[in-house]
Amino acid sequence: MEEKGNPREQREVVKARRPEGSRPAPLAPSSAEKKRQRTASVAAAHNDDTIFVRRVPYTRLDVMGRGGSSKVFKVMGPDRKTYALKKIRTKGLDRETVESFENEISLLKSLKGKDGIIRLVNYEIQPGLIYVVLELGEIDLARKLFKMREEDKPIHENFLKLRWQEMLEAVNTLHHERVVHSDLKPANFLFVEGSLKLIDFGIAKAISDDTTNIARDSQVGTLNYMSPEAIQGQGGSIPGEKPRLKVGRKSDIWSLGCILYQMVYGRTPFAHVKNFMQKLQCITDPRVEIEYPPIPAHLSHLSGDLLSVMKGSLERDVKKRFAMDELLSHPLLSGRGAGCNAERELSLPLSQVQAMLKQMHATGGLTRDLNVDDLMSTINAQVKGGREIDITETLSSSIHRHNQGEEAVEAQTPHLTSSVSQSRPARQIDDELARSISNARRHLRHVDTIELAKQKQIQSESKAEGLEGLLRKGLSAHRRAIEVASGSRAGVEESTEDWRE
Template sequence: MDYLVTICCSALFSDIFNSFIETTDIQQLISTDSPESCQIFLKNLEKRGDPGSDAAFLSKLLDCYSKVFARFPLAKHCKTESYARMLVRYAELKGIEDPEDAPDHFSIARSHSKAFAFVHIAHAQFELSQGNSRKSNLILQKALSSNARPVELLRTAIRNLNSGKTHLLPAEHEDNATPTSAFSNESITIKGKQFFIFKMIGRGGSSKVYQVFDQKKHVYALKYVNLEEADAQAVESYKNEIEHLNHLQQYSDQIIKLYDYEITSSYIYMLMECGHLDLNTWLRNRKSVNPLDRKCYWRNMLEAVHTIHKHGIVHSDLKPANFVIVDASLKLIDFGIANRIQPDVTSIMKDSQVGTLNYMPPEAIKDTSSNGKPGSKISAKGDVWSLGCILYCMTYGKTPFQNITNQISKIHAIIDPSHEIDFPDVPEKDLLDVLKRCLVRNPRERISISELLDHPYLQLQPQPEPGTDYKACAGDLKRILNELAALQSPNSIARAASNLARMCNSGRKLDVSECVKTSSQTLWK
């Protein structure tokens, strides 16, 4: 026993000592005038963990880089190679944390340290990893014309890009230019098909979710479940999830697609459609939501939930993290099935307990048993409340009870009929009506999903004025749609259609020539 205590104490002391050494080292380094020493320290520090799979370690690394940048001004040190490499690595790490943030940091590195070829190649490599080969090529060509050095390195990268390789530089030349976790050589085989792991994008319970790509560079989300770590109920819940995904995706485009799966005695693989980012992350990155985006995403959510309700499934834990954006459309990524057994996620973001409470209907709280799990009386109307909270967040930038930080007080406020929910005035009166009818505490009086789908709020065009020539409108729209089809580009059609919808929404008279002009302009944006 004394021996075990000694070992435990030694391990604890070692952890404390290592933490102290790291803190002391970084403080000493940022007190000097040596970016080179900082770069060496940070490079060695990264070897102690995996920022691609350890969010806490990633956060620690980013914090260290921020302290170094605060100590050494960008304008003064950006011409040195070690500082440029820190700028690049910081951008790569930000790409692991949130791919949408990375391009801005790469742009900073390229604009201030443009003489170094590796800076441009790192940005090009990142864009290639996101499927933007055209942008990757533009970055490299621009670097070549600006005489970034060494030019041979740029030419090698361009040749590899043109030949279809996933790595712009051989491993011996990369020198910290690409994250080791993002481009690992690990692969997974499902029913004889090989998929290469790009990075982990989520984890929870006994499962992990990876972003993977196949030989043709098609990107997927791969859910891996370790059955040796899961109990019998959890195993059954995952099998039910596969069964429901297989069945429901044919009924709605707003349900995430399951392409293939493999079940053995020790693991489950689920190959699914990969979203760009979840709605929770999308909302956090915006100060406000465009009214048309809000309306389109609201319809997507309603259609997804309406589908699962029609097939006897009540989600009971809807929140923004349950929806992902795929090709400008929201899709539901789970049905709350596994969540009833154990916590589980399929994206890099996971709501805290308080975050989940912000979307929980009053009847779920009242009917919660002592172990904290929802009781059997939860109905489809509970999902309506949760959806209303999401729409409220998309409208006002917060959930109805988010300002109440004390959890007990929040619970009382949610279930207390005398606690009035604040509905600040908005220009869209139909939107306000939807919010008020969703957030009714009595589920019997709450609006249904079917009624929400028929609500005037979802009408893209305003009500026509008296005397409107319906046949003329129909003819105009037909010609506009023909012109959109002539663009011969799905992305251009989508952008043009979005502009058309905005014009409809603003109540402007639809002029064919104007719509065609707008459509043509979107082709080059």
């Protein structure tokens, strides 16, 4: 029997027999390790086309724009919807610029879900990088206006009023949140699914609770749309203090006035002044009058209201300048002005039109002569009030009045003889005839009384025949009354006597 050796010695022998430089065979990877490797390889393969924002993958589709430190991509999210993704490289930027991007994210978070404000979808702040994902728009107002001018298309009244109202409401939402945008211009209003939404809040700033203005260390905004007070500013109260610019909500009103001026005339109030310093002086100097050429012919019927709004918005004296509530209630939008078109076109979503048709069908309104003025008045009031269209009550009221009118005409037929003779006997005959006709009509409306009588076991054929004969006789008298109503008094007396018999 062979003696077994020491295990340690056996290991040393095996080690001695292994060729120099060789290594033990690697262990087979586990299933979890294989899955990790596959995920890593896929991620590496798609790294150039995918951007992760808070671990949410967005696939790049196109480059929409680029600036000095940022790019904007059109991307597709995991929900198969397209968005705008802004990638900002903050390395090398000064702190104030970085804060403006962070400020925009903060404001968009607080304004999320507000009407007329671009919706923040996702964001992430990393060292040296900022990602912002926003809902995607089709075209901004600046490009839209340029395209219309390039194609020589005049701005239609409905387009002007609708877009002006959308801009006012978006800025009003911002002001209610105590925020001044400070850079309102056509390029910062974006068409999203057909409606204008306000974008670019990089230099917007909140108003503190104890004041109506905000203070800035420098001029911000686009010169052609900047208000005089945003350009001028005021010096600090402490000697040697850096001047600070004080602007409030009405600074945005001036910018809105410049946009409306551009929509009407095709340029901003001082676009014709090319020299930068001269333009600054023209905007701030009250002695320089703003030109208001004749309103274009296709908008001439709105000239009074348009001039009123533009002059009220472009008032250099802040205290005299229109406030937001004055613009929203102005006749240009409310339709109460003398210069407003009386026959305003009403634009409604398809769903509301379908709902109205269903309401008309349910009430029988599609087969009646309705009061269109009443209907349009109701619809206009509901649209202006932001309510759902409901014309059921108006339809019912209109149909009721229509039916009453028909009955009134019928009821007046027997009294046509009153113009023939005003003597007392004639009027008495008329009254008796009216009562007779009323009885006949009542019997005719309830002609099924015969069937009811049979159901109540009234077996007498003579009674049924007598009732039917009474109805027929009443109808005959009614017809003769109508035939002789415009004739002689003798004819009226004859028909009445027949009925009495």
